[in-house]
Amino acid sequence: MTLQEFKDILHNGVWKQNTGVVQLLGLCPLLAVSSTVVNGVSLGLATAVVMALSGAAIAPIRSYVPNEIRIPVFILxxxxxxxxxxxxxxxxxxxLYVVLGIFIPLIVTNCIVLARVEAFASKNTLLPSALDGFAMGLGLTAVLAVLGGIRELLGKGTLLSGIDLALGDMAKDWVLHVLPNYKGFLLAILPPGAFIGLGCLIAGKNWLNLRAERKRKSGATVIPIEAGCTPAMH
Amino acid sequence: MKRIARSTLQTAINLVFFAVIGTAILASVFFLTHDKIVKSEEGEKLKLIMQIVPSALFDNDIIQDKLDVPASELLGTGGTSVAYRARLKGEPSAVVLEAVAPDGYSGKIALILAVRANGELAGVRVVAHKETPGLGDYIELPKSPWIKGFDGKSREVYKDADWKVKKDGGQFDYMAGATITPRAVVKAVNKALIYFGENRDKLFAANPPKKETNK
Amino acid sequence: MWSSPFITQPSSVSQIMLRVLLALIPGIALYVWYFGPAILVSIALASVTALATEAIMLKLRNRPIKPFLSDNSALLTAWLLALSIPPLAPWWMVVVGTAFAIAISKHLYGGLGNNPFNPAMIGYAVLIISFPVHMTHWLTPHALGGTELTFGEQLGYMFNGALPAGLTLDAVTMATPLDTLKTQLHLGLSVDSIRDMPIYGHLAGKGSEMVAIGFAIGGLYLLFIRIISWHLPVAFLAALFATAGVFHLVDPVHYVTPLFHWFSGAAMLGAFFILTDPVTSPTTARGKLIFAAGAGLLTYLIRAFGGYPDGMAFATLLMNICVPLIDAWTQPKVFGKKGGGK
Structure with missing residues (x-):
């Protein structure tokens, strides 16, 4: 893997084909656990680890798996x-396990994992596949972190609340009370806040793309959407 | 025909192979983490119990000293629930009961409560509820200290008429705009205390622990 | 943009909106009479916020500001929202709700004519979800006697959150008649004994029943001058009446009369002023009947079995989602197309 390839895979996963705001895959966990930064980042990292490992596990065995049973084997x-x-x-x-609850086992059904394995790991060698999975996971984590940050700040006026669940009791004082005496805006914490917040993030990404396009003065502004998995809520 | 059978067999073997490897990995991780998981779960349960039973009240392994409580109308439980017994030097000091308030604003409210041997409440906590966020959820501890209003209360001091929110002439606070929720909780706690009064001996006596472990 | 077929006389959007605002006046007058002038402050505050938000959003979207701003549609959203929330709502709630209604539920969807949801009802939903405690503090009507706040004291609460010394919110506010009904039924009381409580009048809640009549009068005026079509209010009120009637006939101990439902909560305001929003209701006559009857049914179901005391707003929003579907269903088939003739 050359340095350029490395950079391309990373850029593709984190920014260009971002799962959260470009491919719109795996929205159910994205919307459900993004009520705080800590929840969002934790599930994002868990997904990134699973994606890196599954890329790494599937790339080396890809030639031994008969084509007709590859999907069950990958899912397994x-x-x-x-x-x-x-x-x-x-x-x-x-x-943290209690807070994230059902969404950890549901990573299996997050179609972004299978989509990357199908689209990338089944055609590439170990290292690029692991990197691709991890980069995609990082992209998702970044969206979850930003969305969680917006919702937590608007909803509760804090950042990093619940960090002691992830890092133990010593982290209890790390919670940032950004807006002291904030009354709270429940809408941001509840599901509608996730939809509105994600909508704003997608709009923001499109706006940045448009601006970059205009700078380059090239015509196309359409953002390619990865085929292979419908952008449904999984 | 033979070729098809052979390729099918090969595919099946292939699949079985991956399934066996997967199962082996899962089984080994399960055994590696099992003890730790049980310990975390018990630790979490103990943390919850410690919130309502002061640690000075017991020296036994409270998690292990449990008793199955049959379904009871007074507790609002539809099935068997678990009671944990706190003992100090072998003497019963408190019992942790599960109770359900069936008439919350939007469904059942699950509670645990600790009752001292003398019938006084050591503490109450809401374990699960579906009350309106921001309105009825002040019964949860981090949101408001309301639930601590039960600490130290007993049916000795408060008669039936007192086990109501202040709006209905009782002794318990409530928040304007959300009275159904606290009403349901106060009623359920009162009933659980009645249950305790009727079953006190049964709750403490049955199935004494095999061995007390000092902590 | 403005193509609804029921407008019989050619009028500009701003003229129509102005008439609708005018039609709200009897209801508002009765509101002031029974509950004091605080509501006027709410309406003014919501209007200013709505116009400011509208101007900012138009500027951001590079649209001409003046023609859109003077079409009065933002004002109508502001008035409807202010009339749906408690008159004592703190100033920041009015501002947040109105700004959300205009900026997010109207302009982010493409401005007037493109918004699928009634902006005022979105503003209401945002507020009741986010600040449920404040949304339960309704003023007690004068007719009940008891402690009353002066206008200055009402302003003090709205802008500083401070009540005069010695007064609690409980002393000057009460739950709405619908909310009280729900709470008392929950406690096991029968409808008859609840209706004997002093807060209830002849039809529904004391004071609020008269305000509802005020809105109905304004609505009839709109019907008379043909700004709204009869389909929407009639289908809504009929569906609400019929559903409530069935439940009341079967079990009069636990379900109040249909008239009570008509004259409590936002039913009258909704029937004549909210459902009739031409942008968010179907275009065909048959579609309007389905839409409004669905809203009536849902309003009743939410009131009787749901988590919130009044269901008008959520019923409207739920039916708003169905409008494209209803329109597609009820659109007359183009002649000559397959499947057109029956």
Whole structure:
């Protein structure tokens, strides 16, 4: 893997084909757990780890898996990896495990994981595949972090609340009370806030793209949407 | 025909192979993390219990000293629930009960409450509820200290008429605009205390722990 | 943009809106009579916020400001929102609700004519979801006696959150008649004994029933001058009446009369002023009947079995989502197209 390839994969995963605001894949966990920065980043990182591992696991065996059973085999591998992550979080980050709840096992059904394995890992070698999965996961994590930040700030006036669930009791004082005596704006924390917030983020990304396009003075402004998985709510 | 059968067999073997490897990995991770998971879950339960049972009240392994409580109308429980017993030097000091308030604004409210041996409430917590966010959810501790208003109350001091919110002539606070929720909780706690009064001996006596572990 | 077929005389948007505002006046006058002038401050505050937000959004969208600003549609949204929330609502709630209604539910969808949801009802939904406690503090009508706030004291609460010494919110506010009904039914009382409570009058809540009649009078005026078509209010009120009637006949101990439902909450305001928003209601006559009857049914279901005391706003929004579907269903088939003839 050359340095250029490395950069391309990273750029593609985090920015150009961002799962949250460009491909719009895996929106259900995205909307459900983005009520705080800590929740969003935790689930994002868990997904990134699963994606990196599944890319790494599937790339080397891709030539041994008969074409007709590749989907069940891929899902099997992803399910195993997700369950491993679930066990580990249950054992070592119990508080967070309870908060994220059903959305950890549901990473299996997040179609972005299978989509990347199908589109990338089944055609590439180990290192690029792992990197691709991880970069995609990082892109998702970034969206979750920003969305979680907006919702938490508007909804509760804090940032990083619940960080002690992820990092233990020593982190209890790290919570930032950005707006002291804030009355709270419940809408931002509740599901509508997630939809409105995500809509604003997508608009922001499109606006940045448009501006970049205009600078380059080239015509096309259409953002390609990755095929292979419908942008449904999974 | 033979070729088709062979390729089908090969595919099946292939699939089985991956399934076996997957199962092996899962099984080993399960055994590696199982103890730790059980410990985390118990730790979490203990944390919740410690919130309502002062640690000075018990020296036994409270998580292990449990008792199955049959469904009861007074507790509002539809099935078997679990009671944890706190003991100090072998003497019963408090019991942790699960109770359900069936008539919250939007459904059931699940509670746990700790009752001292003398019938006084050591503490109450809401475990699960579906009340309106921002309106009825002040029964949750981080949102408001309201639930602490039960600490130290008993049916000894408060008679039936007192177990109501102040709006209805009772002794318990409420927030203007959301009275159904606290009403339901106060009523459920009162009923749970009645249950405790009727079953006190049963709750403490049955199934004494095999061995007390000092902590 | 403005193509609804029921407008019989050619009028500009701003003239129509002006008449609708005019039709709200009897209701507002009765509101002031029974509950004091605080509502006027709310309406003024909402109007200023609406116009300012409208101007900012038009500027951001590079649209001409003056013609759009003077079409009065933002004013109507502001008035309807102010009339739907408690008159004592703190100033920041009025501002947040109105700004949200105009900026997000109107302009982000493409401005007047393109918004799928009634902006005022979106503003209301945002407020009741976000600040449910404040949304339960309704003023007690004069007719009930008891402590009354002077106009200055009402302003003090709206802008500083301060009540005169010795007064609690409980002493000067009360739950709405619908809310009280729900709470008392929950406690196991029968409808008859609840209706005997002093807050209830002949039809529904004391004071608020008269305000509802005021809105109905304004609505009839709009019907008379043909700014709104009869389909919407009639289908809505009929569906609400019929559903409430069935429940009341089957179990009069637990379900109030249909008339009570007509004259409490936002039913009258909704029937004549909210559902009739031409942008967010269907265009065909049959579509209007389906739309309004659905809203009536949902309003009743939310009131009787839902989590909020009044269901007008949520029923309107739910039916708003269905409008494209209803329009597609009820559009007369083009002659000669397959499946056109029956």
């Amino acid at each position: 591998i992803i399910a195993v990896l997700v369950t491993v992550v679930q066990y580990l979080m249950n054992a070592y980050m119990y508080g």
